[in-house]
Amino acid sequence: MKKEITLKINGEEFTKEVEPRTLLVHFIREDIGMTGTHIGCDTSSCGACTILIDGKSAKSCTILAVQAAGKEITTVEGIATTEGAHPIQEGFKENHGLHCGFCTPGMMLRAIELLEKNPDPTEEEIRWGISGNLCRCTGYNNIVKSIKYAGAKLRGDELPSTEPEFVE
Amino acid sequence: MIQCKTSKEIGGMGHSMKRKEDDRFIHGKGNYTDDVKLPGTLYMDIVRSPYAYAKIKNIDSSEALKIPGVLAVITGKDLEQYNLHWMPTLMSDTQMVLPVDTVMYQAQEVAAIIATEKYIARDAREAVRVEYEVMKPVVDPFKALDADAPVLRTDKPDKKDNHIWHWEVGQKEETEKIFEEAEVTVKEQMHIPRIHVASIETCGCVASYDKVDNYLTMYMTTQAPHAIRTVFALVAGHVGLTEEKIRVISPDIGGGFGGKVPVYPGYVIAIAASFLIGKPVKWIEDRSENLQADSFARDYHITAELAGTKDGKILATRMKVLADHGYTDASANPSKFPTGMFSIGTGSYDYPNAFMEADAVYTNKPPGGVAYRCSFRVTEAVHAIERITDRFALEIGKDPAALRFQNFIKKEQFPYHSPTGWEYDSGDYEAGLKLAMKGVDYDNLRIEQAEKRKKGELMGIGLSTFTEIVGAGPSKDFDILGIKMFDSAEIRVHPTGKAIARFGTKSQGQGHETTYAQIIAEELGIPAKDIQIEEGDTDTAPYGLGTYASRSTPTAGAAAVMAARKLRDKAKKIAAYLLEVSEDDLEWEPGKFSVKGAPEKSKTIQEIVFASYTNHPQGMEAGFEATHYYDPPNLTFPSGAYICVVDIDSDTFEIKVRRFVAIDDAGHIINPMIAQGQVHGGLTQGIAPAMYEELIYDDDGNILNGTLMDYLVPTAVESPSWETGHTVTPSPHHPIGAKGIGESPTVGAPPAIANAIVDALKPYGITHLDIPITPYKIFKALKEKGVLDKNIVES
Secondary structure, X not given: OOEEEEEEEOOEEEEEEEOXXXXXXXXXXXXXXXXXXXXXXXXXXXXXXXXXXXXXXXXXXXXXXXXXXXXXXXXXHHOOEOOEXXXXXXHHHHOOOOOOOOOHHHHHHHHHHHHHHOOOOOHHHHXXXXXXXXXOOOOOXXXXXHHHHHHHHHHOXXXXXXXXXXXX | OOOOOOOOOOOOOOOOOOOOOHHHHHOXXXXXXXXXXXXXXXXXXXXXXXXXXXXXXXXXXXXXXXXOOEEEEEEHHHHHOOOOOEEEOOOOOEEEOOOOOEEOOOOOEEEEXXXXXXXXXXXXXXXXXXXXXXXXXXXXXXXXXXXXXXXXXXXXXOOOOOEEEEEEEEOHHHHHHHHHHOOEEEEEXXXXXXXXXXXXXXXXXXXXXXXXXXXXXXXXXXXXXXHHHHHHHHHHHHHOOOHHHEEEEOOEOOOOOXXXXXXXXXXXXXXXXXXHHOOOEEEEOOHHHHHHHOOEEXXXXXXXXXXXXXXXXXXEEEEEEEEEOOOOEOOOOOEOOOOOOHHHOOOOEOOOEEEEEEEEEOOOOOOEEEOXXXXXXXXXXXXXXXXXHHHHHHHHOOOHHHHHHHHEOOHHHOOEEOOOOOEEOOOOHHHHHHHHHHHHOHHHHHHHHHHHHHOOOEEEEEEEEEXXXXXXXXXXXXXXXXXXXXEEEEEEEOOOOOEEEEEOOOOOOOOHHHHHHHHHHHHHOOOHHHEEEEEOEOOOOOOOOOOOOOOHHHHHHHHXXXXXXXXXXXXXXXXXHHHOOOHHHEEEEOOEEEEOOEEEEEEEHHHHHHHHHHOOOOOOOOOOEEEEEEOOOOOEOOEEEEEEEEEEOOXXXXXXXXXXXXXXXXXXXXXXXHHHHHHHHHHHHHHHHHHHOOOOEXXXXXXXXXXXXXXXXXXXXXXXXXXXXXXXXXXXXXXXOEOOOOOHHHHHHHHHHHHHHHHHOHHHOOOOOOOOOOHHHHHHHHHHOOOOOOOOOOO
């Protein structure tokens, strides 16, 4: 028995019939057709499917679509503005914060909430803050750097250098 | 500092150019296999075996087929009718696509469901009833060779045991004699654990067969699209799917690390289903399926020995390996050696003699293995040699850094011929270790350690000074099913001076769209931003062998250089024609030819390209295009000097990596930012098996940690803040002096960490611990040594 739900995704309202058991991530990817939100596991461990629900980060593989009825959802497709990339997107590109790009959308959305709650986090706070999101490519150094850069940009502070640093 | 020959606008070699591919990824516009949507797509799910070894008595699909939307349940017997139930492996072994009568490991594919929706397919999976007769599996590789062990491969009529192959290399008799006579010998038994690549994207495909045109388009997570196309044609040619009728498209890949080289049964079943039904069939495996059934790596049991003098001179090494391959040798190993490049095991040291041997066995575990972010089996060899080197230093009471300096192959000894038959191209191991020691402040760390030891605190310093062997490869030693391991590049420059270049490799995050453009920019002076790079489509790209084993820069990167140089030669002819001078009167600077002594008379590369389409000299071929297939004369031998500092809590034995300094030498660097990123990522994949990851099986062959809930992929918290640097020793045979970089850190990091931990425990007489080294292993080892309070008991 399908159930009708209405919700907003990236500011646009959608009304759809879904099976009650449909996971939100499948709803976003298959029913809405936005494939920027990824699936990397089946145990809520990897965080590749992280989105914002009413501004709070959540793993969309662990929530049913029907539970999101009436909510406002933000996915990676919805964070840039008409003026350009979101500071977190700019941070990831400028600091080589991604390799294969698969974990990146979830990582960025998690970081957006982290920076809203803690606009100037320390390295340790960033590391704990993204510990629900796995990246297999980058070794995290440059993800930390990307988030620091985005924090500075959001605060209006001077931007840190994006040049790689080497032991010399 | 890295010197650049080109301006920032051109963006050639040495510039830390931001990646061209990033925009689509940060905006959610990447196109991974699961994002491919074709009209009328059907979904496939797979019934898997709960047992490690069992006879299939019956498969009852009747309830599953009653579910609306379920179109088919495919079994091994169905595939047998088309002779598609077995397929060849890259190691000339055979692997089941679907079993007809016996399952050989837990999570093996048993039947496939085809349904109109993903959720319906999953419902049907639960409704298929399979009756098994469970048998006692062979799990322990040592017991696999026992006389009373059941012979697992009963499909091979002549097979009388579980032994797969024996391999050996080196100077057996000389080495034995040295060991008999040596002043000092050391020996350790070590296990390099069975681990998993665990790329965040799992494996999958969309097989789309068009019955009218007899044409298969296969979107799939593959690191080697052309080789896969050839394999498919060899497997399915007899049913009419010949190579010109197969197009393999490898879209964006969410991490590969070697795990996306093999052909998994799921791909073949999806093709068979699409072929029979005539509609696209999508198969995307779950993470748990991925961990439990695909692409394990390592699993080498090594006895490593070293003979030397009391004052530290290394004389010989001896290594004996038992390799657990699971139920078939499905290694993704494109060399002619069954152990791949394990024979790099004399490492960075000047060994007069060495002897290595290996035996492989079948067990009831998933097949493999793959070359997880290393040229095949280099990680195992490097771990053994770096650990046993430290063991030797411990035995004679010498500082492990001093011991390494004493025994390094010297800079002037290159090209160096190793006792196991390799010709190392270049290296400067002393320079690397000196920089690493300076970077970490080695001498002061040793002073600090001595003080801490007096207080009973556990601090360790570990070194790893390794040599890698990458860039397969010279065709004399490397092939896939007979196809030699060259790689290719095709460059087309359009009339307006912008270009597209296509390659036979396939990036999985390495940044090829940027680095290949930089190589071409270096050679032609066309700005890298104006050069579009395309890979992963067998209908458009020149034939190549794919991306793994750090081979893309050594092979396809070199092909790009050679193709670009053909174009520069042509450009010179056109420039001479346009400027009405002889070619000898021209000189090149990035981006233009000018007349010697009259620099105002010049033609830019863009003007020359335009002329090649609009005003080319009579008798010259029009256009500006070149292709090159590059077969490297030798492998490249990157190296590294890594130093790890650990602090171990003396109550909980929690291990904290305080510092990790990694100095790599991969010759000339194309993009320092990307090269550094590769090192960061590889180091985290190095700490993973050193401290966290291992696929564990119980005596019945059940996998005990087959999900990400309990297989610990390091997060940002487990991963330390890496400190990296480089020395530059160019490869003499590579056209731009580059070597591979992607895999060095995964190879070099585990022994540095293990050596640091063992060093911390040195006062307690511990000489070796197998990775992953956990607080519990340290607890157990200390308890066995009797150093712990007798009242502490395991709960």
